[in-house]
Amino acid sequence: MEAVSLLNLMKLELRRNNIKTYVTASIVICIGIIGLLYVLAYAPHEIPDDPEVLEFFGTYSNLFTMVLTLSMMAFTILSSVMQSRFVIEEYKEKRAVLLFSYPVSRTKILCAKLAVVFLFTAAAMIVTNLLAFGIFSVSESLVPLVSGGLSMQIVLDSIRLSAVLAVAAAGIGSVSAGIGFFANRSVPATIVSSMVLAALISNLTLNAVFSSWLKLIMKRLGGNKNKKHNLKAQKSF
Secondary structure (H helix, E strand, C coil): CHHHHHHHHHHHHHHHCCCHHHHHHHHHHHHHHHHHHHHHHHHHHHCCCCHHHHHHHCCHHHHHHHHHHHHHHHHHHHHHHHHHHHHHHHHCHHHHHHHHCCCCCHHHHHHHHHHHHHHHHHHHHHHHHHHHHHHHHHHHHHCCCCCCCCCHHHHHHHHHHHHHHHHHHHHHHHHHHHHHHHCCCCHHHHHHHHHHHHHHHHHHHCHHHHHHHHHHHHHHHHHHHHHHHHHHHHHHC
8 A cells, every 4th residue: 555655646746747848858868879979989980090099989888888977977967957846846935835735744755756756767868878879789780880890798788887877877866856955955956966976976987998098198198208208318419
């Protein structure tokens, strides 16, 4: 009976709030992800003589990891905006009085709100990623931009990573709602905290990719120093 009541509250939340706005936002994110996939995949063709750029952008694994992480950041922000609408604004002043007048447990109402946003964020991100990567994979089978074959292992790894990051995006949105709630029910605090937490998770996810960039930068800096040293040595002679 408890589960049925919670489900009914979740259905009520969907009727009370205009979910079409967030569906439209998810579609826009999907279009952005598709465009980003093609832009990053085409990058090595613009600089074909640079082996480091080819290594970084020219593999499906690195490309998918980068785009999935950016997708997670986008849906984290969307989740925080939804939490602001479903939770933070609902517990302000006159709305809170109306909310607390319902003959239902306050905890149950809050859980229903959090559950709706959590499930929508996770489901929307997974569906969006599957659609965007599916379109990209089909086009790659016809006119490939990335060198090397797209193996089933890479596909499975990407699906698993997408699921993990989708749960992370939804979870960060819930945590940011808690931060915003205790920060005097602040909408800006909710959104800013979600962006900070998403950046931290992104750094962890892209650690291997960033380390490659760090090696590339250090290598080039070292190369420049060697060139300057050689020039000085030649002038001294």
